[in-house]
Amino acid sequence: MAMSRQDGKPGQDVLRRVGEASVLILISLAGGHKHGYALIQDIKELADVELGPGTLYGALDRLERLGLIESLPADDRRHPYRITGPGADALRLHLDSLERVSAAGRLRLRLSGI
Amino acid sequence: MDGSQASRPSRPSRSRPSRLVGTALRCYPARWRRRHGDEAAELAALLISDGTPAGSIAWSYLAGAARAWVTPPPGRRVSTVACALLAAACSLAVSAGLLASTLPARASSTGSSSASRAHCLSGPVSPVPEVVPVRDHPQAILWEARHDRSC
Numbered sequence: 001m002a003m004s005r006q007d008g009k010p011g012q013d014v015l016r017r018v019g020e021a022s023v024l025i026l027i028s029l030a031g032g033h034k035h036g037y038a039l040i041q042d043i044k045e046l047a048d049v050e051l052g053p054g055t056l057y058g059a060l061d062r063l064e065r066l067g068l069i070e071s072l073p074a075d076d077r078r079h080p081y082r083i084t085g086p087g088a089d090a091l092r093l094h095l096d097s098l099e100r101v102s103a104a105g106r107l108r109l110r111l112s113g114i
Numbered sequence: 115m116d117g118s119q120a121s122r123p124s125r126p127s128r129s130r131p132s133r134l135v136g137t138a139l140r141c142y143p144a145r146w147r148r149r150h151g152d153e154a155a156e157l158a159a160l161l162i163s164d165g166t167p168a169g170s171i172a173w174s175y176l177a178g179a180a181r182a183w184v185t186p187p188p189g190r191r192v193s194t195v196a197c198a199l200l201a202a203a204c205s206l207a208v209s210a211g212l213l214a215s216t217l218p219a220r221a222s223s224t225g226s227s228s229a230s231r232a233h234c235l236s237g238p239v240s241p242v243p244e245v246v247p248v249r250d251h252p253q254a255i256l257w258e259a260r261h262d263r264s265c
Contacts, residue, residue, distance in 0.1 A: 036157040053157050053171055054178025057150050061182070077156040 014066065015094035021051055021059040026068065026083055026091045033072060033082035036060070063087070132158075132168035141179035 015023055028034060028042045040051050051059075060081060063069045068087030071079040083091070135158045139151060158171050 036153060037160045040157075040161075052174030052177070053154060053161065054174035054176070054181075056157075057146075057154055058178045058181050058185075061146065061150065062185070074153075077152045079153050 013093050013097050014068075014090050016097075018062060018066070019059065020049075021055050022063055023091070023094060024049060024051070025056070025059050025063060025081075026087055029069060029081060029083040030088065030091060033080045035075070035078040035080045037078070039081070132162065132172070134168050134172040135162075135175060138172040138175035138179065141176060142182050143179075146179075146182050 015026070024043045024047055025039060028039050028046060031042070034042060036053070036056055040053070040056060044050055060069065064071065064081075068084060068090055069081045070084050071081050073079075136155070139147065139154055139158075142151070154175065158168075158175070161171055162168055
């Protein structure tokens with residue numbers, strides 16, 4: 001059940017409005033906790049998307065406020081981040097939704113014969 | 115996978131990000147700087163050591179700072195921020211309007227004495243075209259309204 005601190009209603013896809021960067025960050029953090037630099041590298045490898053540092057911290061700030069990720073104690077000056085339980089639930093819900101839309105899109109393309 | 119351990123390059127943690135990046139980071143709201151300032155500077159140093167141009171990092175942080183200012187802080191609703199932006203826009207519009215309304219007066223005050231006289235002539239109010247030399251412009255056509263009162 002996806003729920004967030006701010007605008008969490010059970011079952012609501014809270015990631016619909018947070019943007020692609022936030023979803024990619026959650027997917028990356030689903031593989032283990034990471035700090036900013038490791039996130040940028042992982043997302044580049046994973047999705048071929050180069051996140052700018054400004055975009056990254058904007059998304060991290062927002063996800064943290066939504067309670068979907070949390071920062072771990074600082075390692076030197078870097079804060080590793082990890083996905084929270086509600087964050088994992090929200091990601092699962094969002095990916096399910098994307099899968100349904102993707103399947104519907106593929107089906108329509110196949111039926112239209114374009 | 116522990117990403118905080120993985121793919122970490124040689125430690126430039128003591129190296130400072132460029133002045134450009136530092137300036138961009140100072141554009142963020144204080145709350146954001148307290149929370150992320152140090153690690154953002156650290157990340158910039160790492161990216162610069164990787165060969166990312168400091169200019170593009172600074173630009174990314176500048177854009178991020180602009181977003182951080184317009185994004186409502188926790189506990190404050192969007193409507194509050196929208197109202198603040200609207201108030202700022204209104205005050206700008208009023209200022210611009212006041213400025214615009216003073217320009218014709220300035221233009222006529224720099225004009226010839228005949229133009230000033232035309233403005234103060236008695237008689238019914240009727241628009242009269244006047245060619246008046248204005249500073250920085252060869253000439254300007256002003257529509258003056260004559261009236262009964264003396265200036």
